Amino acid sequence: MKRWLPVIAAGAIGLGCLGLAGWRLAESWAPSRERYPFQGMDVRGGEGPFEWRQLKAAGAAFVYHVATEGIARDPAFESDWEALAEAGLGRGAIHVYSLCAPARAQAEAFLALVPRSPDALPPALALDFDPACPRRPERAALIAELRQMLGAIEAHAGHAALLRVSPAFERAYQVSAALPCPVWETGNLLAPDYAARPWRMWQASDFHRIEGAPAPVHWDVIAP
Numbered sequence: 420m421k422r423w424l425p426v427i428a429a430g431a432i433g434l435g436c437l438g439l440a441g442w443r444l445a446e447s448w449a450p451s452r453e454r455y456p457f458q459g460m461d462v463r464g465g466e467g468p469f470e471w472r473q474l475k476a477a478g479a480a481f482v483y484h485v486a487t488e489g490i491a492r493d494p495a496f497e498s499d500w501e502a503l504a505e506a507g508l509g510r511g512a513i514h515v516y517s518l519c520a521p522a523r524a525q526a527e528a529f530l531a532l533v534p535r536s537p538d539a540l541p542p543a544l545a546l547d548f549d550p551a552c553p554r555r556p557e558r559a560a561l562i563a564e565l566r567q568m569l570g571a572i573e574a575h576a577g578h579a580a581l582l583r584v585s586p587a588f589e590r591a592y593q594v595s596a597a598l599p600c601p602v603w604e605t606g607n608l609l610a611p612d613y614a615a616r617p618w619r620m621w622q623a624s625d626f627h628r629i630e631g632a633p634a635p636v637h638w639d640v641i642a643p
Contacts, residue, residue, distance in 0.1 A: 459480050459508075461483035464493040512533045569598065623639065
């Protein structure tokens with residue numbers, strides 16, 4: 420058995436190196452620029468600091484930034500919002516919807532924080548389950564709440580909002596069939612198709628590495 424130990428060890432090292440090389444390749448992967456020329460990222464406070472000009476030089480055309488989550492404000496949003504404009508990056512604001520807070524209060528929090536900016540990208544309403552929130556309303560009640568929320572933020576922004584919905588949330592509530600918003604789907608490496616209509620934005624990777632970010636980021640593309 421002892422004579423096989425070096426062989427086994429060498430094989431393990433080789434597999435480890437192959438795994439590391441594969442992971443580094445996955446981190447650098449992005450969808451084809453020829454097919455999807457507009458690519459960027461979505462972030463939230465606490466993931467930085469970011470070097471916005473360096474990110475733009477490395478290929479990011481836009482950044483979506485979480486502004487509010489439920490009724491809570493992202494503490495980094497205001498300073499980052501201004502810095503994004505100074506860096507010449509497209510910028511959009513995200514509200515992460517909470518099933519445990521009234522829609523009206525969430526809308527008020529978003530409107531109080533996010534300025535009306537004529538150059539801003541459409542706002543995004545992010546829908547996913549939060550393990551810390553046990554509430555699971557009936558579909559009809561939820562759709563009514565979301566319509567109230569969307570009406571407020573779309574009136575504020577002056578155009579339709581994106582609906583960023585997770586696969587689990589879509590399976591449970593089929594929100595994309597009820598709400599006529601452009602859809603932002605998620606799916607690592609493979610283009611998703613779980614919504615009721617083709618996606619307008621795709622979060623293609625949640626482990627993409629790019630110069631200007633201290634850690635992997637969520638990488639997104641806009642449909643041509």
